[in-house]
Amino acid sequence: xxxxxxxxxxxxxxxxxxxxxxxxxxxxxxxxxxxxxxxxxxxxxxxxxxxxxxxxxxxxxxxxxxxxxxxxxxxxxxxxxxxxxxxxxxxxxxxxxxxxxxxxxxxxxxxxxxxxxxxxxxxxxxxxxxxxxxxxxxxxxxxxxxxxxxxxxxxxxxxxxxxxxxxxxxxxxxxxxxxxxxxxxxxxxxxxxxxxxxxxxxxxxxxxxxxxxxxxxxxxxxxxxxxxxxxxxxxxxxxxxxxxxxxxxxxxxxxxxxxxxxxxxxxxxxxxxxxxxxxxxxxxxxxxxxxxxxxxxxxxxxxxxxxxxxxxxxxxxxxxxxxxxxxxxxxxxxxxxxxxxxxxxxxxxxxxxxxxxxxxxxxxxxxxxxxxxxxxxxxxxxxxxxxxxxxxxxxxxxxxxxxxxxxxxxxxxxxxxxxxxxxxxxxxxxxxxxxxxxxxxxxxxxxxxxxxxxxxxxxxxxxxxxxxxxxxxxxxxxxxxxxxxxxxxxxxx
Ligand code: HEM
Numbered sequence: 504x505x506x507x508x509x510x511x512x513x514x515x516x517x518x519x520x521x522x523x524x525x526x527x528x529x530x531x532x533x534x535x536x537x538x539x540x541x542x543x544x545x546x547x548x549x550x551x552x553x554x555x556x557x558x559x560x561x562x563x564x565x566x567x568x569x570x571x572x573x574x575x576x577x578x579x580x581x582x583x584x585x586x587x588x589x590x591x592x593x594x595x596x597x598x599x600x601x602x603x604x605x606x607x608x609x610x611x612x613x614x615x616x617x618x619x620x621x622x623x624x625x626x627x628x629x630x631x632x633x634x635x636x637x638x639x640x641x642x643x644x645x646x647x648x649x650x651x652x653x654x655x656x657x658x659x660x661x662x663x664x665x666x667x668x669x670x671x672x673x674x675x676x677x678x679x680x681x682x683x684x685x686x687x688x689x690x691x692x693x694x695x696x697x698x699x700x701x702x703x704x705x706x707x708x709x710x711x712x713x714x715x716x717x718x719x720x721x722x723x724x725x726x727x728x729x730x731x732x733x734x735x736x737x738x739x740x741x742x743x744x745x746x747x748x749x750x751x752x753x754x755x756x757x758x759x760x761x762x763x764x765x766x767x768x769x770x771x772x773x774x775x776x777x778x779x780x781x782x783x784x785x786x787x788x789x790x791x792x793x794x795x796x797x798x799x800x801x802x803x804x805x806x807x808x809x810x811x812x813x814x815x816x817x818x819x820x821x822x823x824x825x826x827x828x829x830x831x832x833x834x835x836x837x838x839x840x841x842x843x844x845x846x847x848x849x850x851x852x853x854x855x856x857x858x859x860x861x862x863x864x865x866x867x868x869x870x871x872x873x874x875x876x877x878x879x880x881x882x883x884x885x886x887x888x889x890x891x892x893x894x895x896x897x898x899x900x901x902x903x904x905x906x907x908x909x910x911x912x913x914x915x916x917x918x919x920x921x922x923x924x925x926x927x928x929x930x931x932x933x934x935x936x937x938x939x940x941x942x943x944x945x946x947x948x949x950x951x952x953x954x955x956x957x958x959x960x961x962x963x964x965x966x967x968x969x970x971x972x973x974x975x976x977x978x979x980x981x982x983x984x985x986x987x988x989x990x991x992x993x994x995x996x
Pocket of ligand 1: 791
């Protein structure tokens with residue numbers, strides 16, 4: 504072949520290469536023309552993760568957020584959890600992210616969470632499988648079940664815990680709240696009775712498990728994460744055992760009173776899927792609501808007027824029940840707890856049990872002139888919106904009356920029919936997330952808090968026994984000393 508023939512043969516490839524290089528160049532130009540939000544990518548790999556995760560008072564947004572927002576604004580870029588990330592403290596962007604789940608953004612928790620909660624856990628699933636699991640959870644936490652079955656159980660477990668409180672001795676309010684929510688979930692999910700050896704055994708395993716969920720994901724001998732992985736497998740064996748017991752009874756005899764029975768009978772999930780579903784619901788349903796109850800116990804003594812108004816509201820309900828000869832709380836009673844709903848909203852707003860969510864961009868997205876590149880992590884920080892002075896007056900102040908439409912702080916007793924419900928749907932208040940992944944247990948969580956508060960204020964007054972034990976964000980919210988309190992029987996005069 505002559506030289507000119509060779510050139511002729513190679514010509515198409517050369518042209519193609521040229522075209523490819525031009526396209527690549529253009530694409531690169533486009534990328535470099537991206538208008539990323541300002542920010543600092545920090546150290547290689549570690550980025551700014553250590554600063555971001557440094558513990559801080561839970562009623563603040565922490566020094567890291569404060570400094571970053573004042574330097575860069577409410578939307579900034581960073582490198583967190585080993586990935587380039589856009590952090591959003593912007594109410595509008597947070598809503599936009601959550602509402603575009605599956606289209607522009609997708610849930611994306613760090614791999615370590617999947618390792619510990621399981622690959623079938625609802626927190627890590629996306630797409631159709633997430634939808635199916637969500638349907639099962641929603642069905643199980645349905646309004647109809649809340650009104651009847653769950654209402655009764657919530658009250659029973661509240662009374663069990665409050666009934667064991669000893670007067671004039673110091674005890675951990677956080678442990679008591681955990682006992683309440685754990686017992687409730689264990690009963691509701693697997694029909695385990697409080698105080699029974701197997702329930703206590705599962706509770707112990709769960710404590711070790713939890714320590715690992717919130718620790719650095721180092722799977723090395725002696726680490727909390729390794730111990731948690733071991734508890735995970737023991738917990739799964741425990742659940743599997745329960746499953747086998749049910750199946751031995753024959754499918755047609757399986758009761759549908761608890762979640763385990765319900766999924767065995769009504770779903771075609773595999774064994775692994777059922778195990779992860781049960782484990783992660785036990786986790787989602789007990790940690791968050793117990794911290795919320797502990798936060799209410801912590802905030803209320805600083806606001807005696809709120810305790811007075813709660814007592815008025817709950818005494819009215821209790822009196823009416825006595826007159827009617829009723830003993831158990833019912834849904835109508837719950838609907839009368841309007842000021843209580845304001846206290847619940849305020850506790851969730853100020854305490855911020857879940858502070859931020861993990862997402863990633865599925866496409867290049869443009870928002871307020873900024874570009875969010877496809878594949879980047881996106882963290883909507885819901886706590887930053889709840890503590891934004893432009894959106895909530897004196898955000899660090901516990902003020903349940905802010906949730907009443909007429910805002911009549913100084914008019915205790917002038918019950919407003921507005922209450923929290925309008926504000927609950929308010930755009931800037933998202934303690935339960937939003938969009939297609941809105942917390943499946945939000946109604947149950949509010950019911951638990953309301954019923955607990957009902958019996959708490961009617962039967963006790965309490966003081967915080969350790970003035971230094973404040974809620975901290977690690978970033979999961981916790982009282983380091985367990986929120987010690989002293990409680991005394993309340994006798995109305
Ligand atoms: C005050 C208490 C609670 C708070 C603050 C809370 C908060 C949240 C938040 C923010 C999410 C969204 C996570 C995300 O989008 O990435 C979520 C999801 C979820 N929560 Fe809750 N939660 C609470 C109580 C509960 C309870 C009592 C249950 C169950 C019994 C529960 C079950 C779930 C489930 C199953 C999901 C996943 C929903 C999905 O992916 O579709 N939560 N929760």
